[in-house]
Amino acid sequence: MKHSRASRTRKIVRHGLRKAFAFLPRSLRFSIYRSFVDCDPHPDARLVLKIADTQEELEACFKLLHDAYVGSGFMQPDPSGLRATVYHALPTTTTLCAKFDGEVVGTISLVRQSSFGFPMQAIFDLSDIHAEKGKIAEISALAVHPRFRKSGGSILFPLMKFMYQYSTTFFDTCHLVIAVNPDRIEMYESLLFFKRLQKHAVQNYDFANGAPAIGATLNLIQAPKLFKKIYGSKPKRKNLYFYFVKTKLKNIILPTRRYFTTNDPVMTPEMLDYFFNQRTQVFAHLSEREKMLLASIYDMPHYQAVLPAVAEPGAWVQGIRQHQRYSLKCRGALVVGDQTIELQVVELSDDGFQAHAKSDVPLRVWAQVQIQLGSSEVSTLQVMAVRGESHGDYHYYGFQLGQPDLAWRKLVSALKSGTTAKDLDNATLFLHSHHDLDAITVPDGLEMPELDDTHPHR
Template identity: 40%
Template sequence: MKYFLKFLFSILPTQLRYAVYRRLVKIPRNVPENIVFKIADTTDELESAFKLLHDCYVDVGLMKPDASGMRVTPYHALPSTTTLVAKVQNDVVATLTIIRDSPMGLPCDSFVDLTGLRSGGDRIAEISALAIKRGYRGSLLFYLLKFMYESCVNCLGVDHLIATLTTDSQSNALYESILFFKPIDSKPEINYAFSNFRPVIAEHLNLHEAHDIFKKYYSEKNPKRDLFSFFTKEVFKFNQFPDRRYHMIDYSVMTVENFKYFFIDKSSALKNMPIEKLQALATIYWSKPQIELINNELSMHNVVLLKKLTRKNRFHVCNKNVTISDNGSLFPARLLDVSNMGIRISCGEKISDNFEIIINDYLGKRTHLAVEVKWRNNGGVFGLSVLRADDSWHEMINFFEHKASFDMNPLQSRKSS
């Protein structure tokens, strides 16, 4: 009888079956008292996350055992990648990685085309490397996904989420029915090495639409099933979010020490990295100490090396509280990144070559800039040079420069206390 009912359920129309899944949702309230959700920012936290990921992936056939006992991927080497962890005391019991788009691309680029999503200056990220320790899976999954959602929306400036999901485990059904991800291509990919050749499908969620979708399907439901309030309204003290000064979104923990530790000393990840990934990594780190380690590996492949160069640091931000003042007209814009002499913005309006920009920061302080357009693309993204700036602009740049200097030469141990 059990198998017969399961069969009947499997042949229901997809939308009806997904509606049943949503009615079965129950938000657990039995999280451990001493749990903490945070960005992994120490060597110990990263190592524990990579070990948990390795063990969970081996258990379900997503990878073969590695001699290091860790799952360390090329994307973990990126300064723009963020690893989330849940800790009970000093034990990492859950982890998930947010891979922001970069010159290396995203894991799913090997089998889907994201050109349309990339064309307008929106930020894309792929969520990957989800693992929860046995005994915590039923109680922590929704809390980990909530922390991921809030981190993407409030801290990392992500517009579009991608998830590459195994179809034989039906994990895609969870994301489609409960979180409203949509397949990018309906045909599963069966030659995806990143999942140990398990069949996968890439799915997409527009985070600008997610709020209203969650509200439509979950608002005013039984509190046990109200994922709208859970994801967008409830505040938990155990969620520890990073410093948001000046709307910064870079929280790199891959110092040269951590880079060497994870990719050379503790694993063969750098040695086994495909040449095209190494070259992409070199373009990202070409002005930082990590370039010497990357070049050492590239030299083994007789590849032309990039020299360590000195260039102006560019800092990624996500400030949507920006106004363009152009010949008496005011237009909203979004600040994407800044450097000492230039900025990059996105704006959906036609603007002239010279105008003023007003930037409102997190404390309500205003920064005024006179700028000139150096380039623009069809997606509404503009590269601007700063012609004139006030003191608050220089305060912001000094903050970012100091942070970058600390990240390259940390004064404190990266080990957990």
Template identity: 35%
Template sequence: MLQRQFRLDPKLFQGMLVKRAETLQEFEGAFRLLHDNYVQSGFSTPRPSGLRLIPHHLLPSTSVLIVRQDEQVIGTVTLVRDCPLGLPMEKVWDLSRYRSHGTRLAEITCLAVDPSCRRSARILFPLLKYIYEYAWRFFGVDMFAIVIHPKDIPFYENLLSFNKVPAPVVPDYLGAPAIAMHLDLRGARLAGEIGRYFSDMKLEEFIWPSREKPFLLDGPAMPAEIVRHFARLEPQMLRDLGQGRLDRFLAPFPGHRRATRFPVELAVEVAGEHGIVKNLSRFGLRLAKAPTDAAAGDPLEIRVLIPDESPLAVRGTLAWSSPKRGAGIRIESQEDWIRFVALIEKEFPSAADVMSALESGAA
């Protein structure tokens, strides 16, 4: 029924821009809109900063998407890639079953729309379309997860092809009943007008981020100086994580652990076979699929095919292999490899920077 009723005119979006937040003004506009929405709905009390953000917002695996009209943010949603801290909804729902075979999850969360536009598709549908395109063009995820009010199940189930996570309705999640849903992007097929809108319609109002290293999936989307700004502004938010979760929060930032792993999508040749690198660190890489006829401990010749650069030849050893998870390759200390990973590390704020900002905010 919803499919038959759906009609969307691209002229509705004229005068707006849909993009990833990149400046302090855009992030603050998104977090202020989110704060005001939550306060007005009775889900939270006002904060002194007038902003609402969660620890995941500071992670390089998170993107804040916005709809902007002139200089005002009138819509926002956050896309959180799976990370050592886990997804926000995993405080309540167990998503471990969806991580088999190396599936990459992302949670759609922190949706907020200007009150004057809530009854219109003018903001919501451009955001949803942007999320879909952004996910496969820049984010490298296979599956979405989302928490919604049960009254919205027909919209997500019938129109957007989401399925319910097998779990009962939670009676109180941030002040309202909630249910979890998921969408496997690898097999999603949207039909009718909504399918044409998501697949075929091109919107001039979409602005896509430029990336110096297109193979790097985790941006980072929030510049280092803005991460430090919010860590100083909201130190209690990070202290409330506790030591164990704070350690997992810091894991994606270079310098916190011996080897920070960076999610990537890189073509590679291993022992003459073509493959895909899913993540890498100074000490190795993980392949999506194990090389044929290789056993743990076998030496391997590897050529990493970096876009617009000469292939990087390194030597490695097969550390482990699994039909579901692919294979891990340990790379011996080699200057070219260390130099390549160091250039990636420079894209990110260091764990020391984040901790320094946290401590200065607490002073």
């Protein structure tokens, strides 16, 4: 009884302090938020930040998230004790985790734009962001273990640092979006420079149990300048520019990639079945269109048995473009006559690829291209641009291949048949036809250009 009374008293005090804080000028409130920043560039060695890529790690993340959401009133308790959504099932979603002494104590998910859209897309207008150059990812599913919530950001700041580093260097993302409770929006505005999507809060956000929410966005291309302007002269432990942009935390384990893919799928058929059929009923509650989209994403025999049944098998082929489980960002050099045109390849298939170009590419002309598929994987091909569009500095082309070489065939086969990102390290296993693994030679004088400053592996 005494405990209950003390708890109510603390809530009343906190509510009163929040109301008093709200009357302060906005600039003063933001300064106060920034005064609480304490970023240790050398966190405890027991802290490890990594992609959650095992069943045990993901289950711990979903449990931590469930308990945090239930505690905040953002969801009703689930019999499974987990919060796992259909977005967690997608290969374009990456769940990051913070582990302390081997225990998951923090998690955050990055939901990349896909055929499923974003959780917040149902109620927030993202058309202005879509109109800008660059891909979008939603920050979602953030939770920190209760025993670390009052430790001065010892888990939150490293987790946000990991999210920022992964988004800017490995996830090929230019814009972050987020939907947060109105009580917390100013933390994101003052510390990380998120900008609101609209002035007023949405009063009923279904994805958070009907709680009010405010949408906001951060341009990752502009962010370093903003961080430097506000934090550049501050001491290092209060300097988020130094922490996010300059600091290399030894605690972060970044993915190793043989190829220049930009997402890290981890869901095997067994894991999909475990989380979304057995432990929760996520797949059972999908709409017919969502089931078809899922079928298009995991269009492989070893996945079909665990996916929810589609009313008309094969119907998804009509009207729904097959989804690419892996996205790419590979630099290329196209030689047309005496001109070398820089390319950025973003999608490939058995007989062609899609690419951005630095300048106009002539159509229906055969040319030679060299594409850096990975740090030590190069493909040299005869290609022809068969379609394209140009708008100012934007040039986008579809290319047809003459004859794919071994490096190309290995990657395409692995992308089609591999289950997770780790499978790409063994791309040869997925070759449809077995040829001698001859050395791939690169013609003399064909050097790779620097395409831009946002390559995910520089």
